Amino acid sequence: MSLTLYGAPLSPFVRKVRLFLAEQALDYHLEMVTPWAAPAWYRELNPLARIPALRDGDFTLADSSVICQYLQDKHTDRQPLCGSDPEARARVRWLEKYADYELAPLTTFGVFRNRVLKPIMGKASDEAAVQAHLEKLPPHLDYLERALGDADYFVGGALSVADLATVCQWVNLEYAGETLDEQRWPKLAAHYARIKARPLVRDLLTGERQVLAQLCGAR
Numbered sequence: 001m002s003l004t005l006y007g008a009p010l011s012p013f014v015r016k017v018r019l020f021l022a023e024q025a026l027d028y029h030l031e032m033v034t035p036w037a038a039p040a041w042y043r044e045l046n047p048l049a050r051i052p053a054l055r056d057g058d059f060t061l062a063d064s065s066v067i068c069q070y071l072q073d074k075h076t077d078r079q080p081l082c083g084s085d086p087e088a089r090a091r092v093r094w095l096e097k098y099a100d101y102e103l104a105p106l107t108t109f110g111v112f113r114n115r116v117l118k119p120i121m122g123k124a125s126d127e128a129a130v131q132a133h134l135e136k137l138p139p140h141l142d143y144l145e146r147a148l149g150d151a152d153y154f155v156g157g158a159l160s161v162a163d164l165a166t167v168c169q170w171v172n173l174e175y176a177g178e179t180l181d182e183q184r185w186p187k188l189a190a191h192y193a194r195i196k197a198r199p200l201v202r203d204l205l206t207g208e209r210q211v212l213a214q215l216c217g218a219r
């Protein structure tokens with residue numbers, strides 16, 4: 001096994017793949033690439049210079065969803081984190097896409113980027129923009145609260161990429177000082193706590209918090 005994951009720990013998309021790799025017990029090496037300072041060679045892996053990308057021997061590919069799906073297809077003996085039948089797989093893809101393309105613009109690119117990344121880079125947070133993004137979040141949380149219902153996991157009664165992708169967005173929100181209101185979205189808040197309590201998730205987040213503290217302390 002010679003997997004190299006390129007990216008930086010605080011990206012929700014990198015986190016999604018790292019959690020996937022951890023839950024699948026796949027060994028990998030994380031090579032640090034930050035999107036705003038990506039070396040020229042990285043564009044061969046992803047011409048968009050976005051993180052993450054993966055190298056598996058001579059084979060390289062980009063995009064967290066594509067990477068997770070590739071790993072699942074390759075390691076058929078591992079637990080099915082992308083769904084175990086056509087309906088479940090479709091549902092997982094939908095919720096993953098929802099997290100990556102509907103939540104991330106608000107949670108990560110709207111709130112986290114302003115409150116955390118910008119100050120680390122010596123820039124001021126645009127609090128008006130943060131509030132505008134936060135105001136758009138409740139309908140998405142209402143939808144996900146209904147989608148989860150009384151289940152422990154979003155799809156098929158077991159952990160899947162749908163759980164990882166949504167939780168990865170809440171982590172960035174939390175790093176930015178926001179919490180899911182457990183009075184208004186009790187099922188979602190309990191789901192977040194449940195996934196965070198998984199030992200592999202807890203360990204990864206402990207490491208991330210150390211990175212975050214170092215970056216914030218260094219500014």
Ligand SMILES: N[C@@H](CCC(=O)N[C@@H](CS)C(=O)NCC(=O)O)C(=O)O
Nearest residue numbers: 011012013035050051052063064065
């Ligand atoms: N759909 C991509 C999104 C990746 C992405 O947007 N990553 C961010 C970091 S959180 C990035 O590299 N942004 C740099 C840019 O957009 O220029 C994936 O799932 O991997």
